[in-house]
Amino acid sequence: NWKKRRLGYVNMGLCKCPKRRVTNQFCFEHRVNVCEYCIVTKHPKCVVQSYLRWLQDCDYSPKCVLCSKDLIIEDCVRLTCYHVFHWACLDQYARRMPATTAPAGYTCPSCKVGIFPPTNLVSQVADVLREKLAGVNWARIGLGLPLLSEEVEPNKVNHVKNHVPNTTPLDNMVDGHRNSHDAVVHVEEPVITYSRTDSSGQQSRRVYKAVEEITPVGFDHDENKYKRKSFLEWFKRWLNSTSNNRRYHSGSLPSRYCKLAIGLVVAIFMIIIFVRLGRLSVADDPALDPMSNPNIKVNE
Structure with a gap:
């Protein structure tokens, strides 16, 4: 039992984000403990597994298992087992299965764990996965949702996003003259929106905002985290x-x-x-009186 408890303590770690959450997940690429919030917002395409697995084998491949291409070049999706794939590759992998395949038959290509997250699983990774799977009909059946009337494949969506309309030089000159009088540059912060589908069919949306990492006071880096702190x-x-705390508590x-x-x-x-009491306690002690000691002879 003590070995299991010790192994559990070794498996846990502290995330570097301002939330400072305890987690057992570890990013193999950045070599830091990551909570689910950071997995969703800051490490969406990184290889993340348990810290114990990284201790056993730190080798990893930053490529998609289905197409052997780098994960960073395309849109990715992470399953509840934390394996990450290209969304287009996973969609094609699922579409090649027979139409009579049960929801339990859709499994992870790496570990054979079910693709669909359990309904009672409360996890930010699961929420993002449900939002992603809700856009295709083969996954909506497994999620218990009604089928979509029109479904757009991921390849078509990427083609529409990458398409840039052609404009004539005259249009560019007119637009440039129109915008030269009043030019406003608006920079928006990156906001990632996810929705979660309840059993009633309503979708509750969650917004995870990219938070700039702030180093708290007394932050210990990995190099000196186990170093003994001196009194100074x-x-x-x-x-x-x-x-x-001076600015928060005046005076x-x-x-x-x-x-x-x-x-x-x-x-x-x-x-x-205490010094005075110690002196008073030994003032009348006969053991300290030289006249009472028989071994000391005083000449008359």
Whole structure:
């Protein structure tokens, strides 16, 4: 039992994001522990598996198992087993199966775990997967959703996105003259939207916003995370935390110094009292009186 508990502690880690969540998932490419929020927002195409598996074998392949091409070149989808594939490759892989295939027959090409996430699974990775699978009819059957009247294949969608309409030089000149008087540049933050389909058929949408990673105070890097902290470093961190809390608590710094001075005076007073009591306790001790010691002879 103690071996299992120890193995469980080794398998867990702390994510580097501001949420600082405990997780057992590990990004093989960046070599950091990642929570499900970071898997969805910051590592959507990375190879992610358990930290214990990385300890056993750190070799990985950043390529799609179905087409042997790099994962980063196309849109990807991650299953609940955390294996990631090109969405177009996974869609073709599922379409090649017979139409009479049961939902349990759609399995991961790598580990043979079911593609469809369980209905009672609460996970951000599962929510993204449900949103992706809801766009194709072969997956909507497994999710218990009604079929779509018109279905667009991933290849056609990519072709439409990559298509750029041709414009004549005259149109460009007119547009340039029109926009030269008032040009406004609007930069939007990347927002990733996911929806989750409930049993009633309604879709609840979730918005995961890309959060800029902020390093908290006292952040330890991997190089010195196990290094023993000295007293001076601890005192320096305490002073830094005091200065950071100054703007939130006005007037707290003088009171803190006042309490520190009072504590120092009380400590000195207690030391003086104990020294006096120690001297009084040994003042009348006959063992320390040379006249009472028979081995000491005093000449008359």
